[in-house]
Amino acid sequence: MELNEALLLLMTHGLPILFLTFMATDILLRNKRKTEHILISLIAICFLLLFVEEFLRNQVPIEYSPILSSIWLSSVGFIIPGLCFHFLIKFTGIYTNWPRFLYPYIFYVPLLFVILNILTGAKLIYTQDFFEVGMWKYPIYNKNYYIAMTVSTIIDFLYLIPLLIAKYRTKLEEQRAIYHQLIVGVCVAIILNIVLGYFNYENTLPPYSFIYAGIVWCYFLRRIMKQHDFLNLYDKRYEKLFRLNPNAILLLDFKGIIHDANPAATKLLDNLNLRQEQFFTLLDDMLKEQLLSEKEIKDYALSISNNDVQRLLLVNADYILMDNQMHILLILQDVTLQKQYQREIEFLAYHDALTRLPNRRSFTIQLEAVMETCRKEQQTLTLLLIDIDNFKCLNDTYGHQAGDELLQVTAQILQDAVKDTGDLARLGGDEFVLFLRDVHSKQLTKQFIEQLQSTFSQHITTTHPDLPISLSIGISQFPEDGRDVQTLMHHADQAMYVAKRSSKLEIASKRGIHE
Numbered sequence: 001m002e003l004n005e006a007l008l009l010l011m012t013h014g015l016p017i018l019f020l021t022f023m024a025t026d027i028l029l030r031n032k033r034k035t036e037h038i039l040i041s042l043i044a045i046c047f048l049l050l051f052v053e054e055f056l057r058n059q060v061p062i063e064y065s066p067i068l069s070s071i072w073l074s075s076v077g078f079i080i081p082g083l084c085f086h087f088l089i090k091f092t093g094i095y096t097n098w099p100r101f102l103y104p105y106i107f108y109v110p111l112l113f114v115i116l117n118i119l120t121g122a123k124l125i126y127t128q129d130f131f132e133v134g135m136w137k138y139p140i141y142n143k144n145y146y147i148a149m150t151v152s153t154i155i156d157f158l159y160l161i162p163l164l165i166a167k168y169r170t171k172l173e174e175q176r177a178i179y180h181q182l183i184v185g186v187c188v189a190i191i192l193n194i195v196l197g198y199f200n201y202e203n204t205l206p207p208y209s210f211i212y213a214g215i216v217w218c219y220f221l222r223r224i225m226k227q228h229d230f231l232n233l234y235d236k237r238y239e240k241l242f243r244l245n246p247n248a249i250l251l252l253d254f255k256g257i258i259h260d261a262n263p264a265a266t267k268l269l270d271n272l273n274l275r276q277e278q279f280f281t282l283l284d285d286m287l288k289e290q291l292l293s294e295k296e297i298k299d300y301a302l303s304i305s306n307n308d309v310q311r312l313l314l315v316n317a318d319y320i321l322m323d324n325q326m327h328i329l330l331i332l333q334d335v336t337l338q339k340q341y342q343r344e345i346e347f348l349a350y351h352d353a354l355t356r357l358p359n360r361r362s363f364t365i366q367l368e369a370v371m372e373t374c375r376k377e378q379q380t381l382t383l384l385l386i387d388i389d390n391f392k393c394l395n396d397t398y399g400h401q402a403g404d405e406l407l408q409v410t411a412q413i414l415q416d417a418v419k420d421t422g423d424l425a426r427l428g429g430d431e432f433v434l435f436l437r438d439v440h441s442k443q444l445t446k447q448f449i450e451q452l453q454s455t456f457s458q459h460i461t462t463t464h465p466d467l468p469i470s471l472s473i474g475i476s477q478f479p480e481d482g483r484d485v486q487t488l489m490h491h492a493d494q495a496m497y498v499a500k501r502s503s504k505l506e507i508a509s510k511r512g513i514h515e
Helices: 003-030 035-057 062-092 110-119 143-158 160-169 173-197 209-231 236-244 263-271 276-282 285-292 336-348 360-377 391-398 400-418 442-463 485-501
Strands: 130-133 136-139 248-252 258-261 297-306 309-322 325-334 381-389 422-428 431-437 470-478
Touching: 003 035, 003 209, 035 062, 035 209, 062 110, 062 130, 062 136, 062 143, 062 160, 062 209, 143 160, 143 173, 160 173, 173 209, 248 263, 248 309, 258 263, 263 309, 263 325, 285 297, 285 309, 309 336, 360 381, 360 422, 360 431, 360 485, 381 400, 381 485, 391 400, 400 422, 400 431, 400 442, 442 470, 470 485
Parallel strands: none
Antiparallel strands: 130 136, 248 258, 248 325, 297 309, 309 325, 381 431, 381 470, 422 431
16 A cells, blocks of 8 residues: 555544544543443444444455455444434433333344344345445445445434424423534434435545544534533532532422432421422422423422421422433422511511510500491490509519519410400500400499409419519590590590509599499
């Protein structure tokens, strides 16, 4: 072989061999355990073997061409479609509902034919029609050759079916762009296969020049795989953010199976005493329907309870590609404490923090509404203003903790006494106020007050018998003593002042209710 022929052979076959070697190694090293990476590497190796075969065949005598072509070239040609279909079906995820006995074994049925052909000494596939032109050894373009080329082209067109199905199904723009690039790659490879395979370029291009379409196909495969790896959730640049996020993040498939959970999500599930496979069953029907329909979800309020543990969550959901399958990405923000704080703030706007009774503002609103009802229905209303006598003495003797406890007990005594007949509030300090609806008799009011005083005295006798603690109560009535809140409160306050001045446990009112 002359130098110019050797250089030409190096250009036409040596460089493709180097490129395919690099590509197979590069893809495999990206992820040695991932099926798609392994398949692309095998596809590149197969095309590499085609160029190696042609490199060798064009250096040995022409009589070796039939056996090399039949055993080597044809065998590898049978293997490539199976690998390509396996990759495309796996990459698009169409195989998910296939029976296990079918996937992936169906793609490698041609291997049986290849093995049988090798064992029979290439009797099943045998090409013996070659002619030599210069340094090249060309096959004769006969009927058998064109049949083989047509079958190969039809197989190439079949590659488009899973890609078009997957492109139609996906709702993810990035994934659709990847499928589009693969479709373009298949179409370019088909065009090259037809142009370089059906026409005779004797002494212009090397024999079997259609194998150069494989380089283009491998280029597209490597390109889309790099993009696919970039979009993959487990790309290292995103993994740390996923793990450190304070919100719970769950990755689920559309059957509700959790494939991954960050530490915050694991802690949330542990607090709820839930196993990961149980989580999806706790979602309400509306949320499940939206997730299965791949609808965008933002700040969806979800209440989850299990084993007396309840959490209020804000759910955000999106859909991502992982292992070329659409998955649900749930971000769960636990707002249980925030909601509790918010409810507490709203509660304290109208209630006393210590006794949990309504405050002056809330009581005034309620009293005005009740007075309006009484006015329309011509009912009466009795207002009682209550003050704890010698309360400061208790604080000075036993401390403010004891004072707070007495205020809480007093609030409970008043609540038990009022029940459903009225409402009460803490005005501040040691003052309370309550009203009783439709109490027509002064005797009933007196009995109510006596029972209240008795209950309170029993408590004081038990807890602080050494202190002269008692209740002073002032009374006013609607509508006799006033037709508005301010007037009623003023009259009750005057009556209570009279009671405080009395040396005995006396209940005074402007209208003269005495013990």
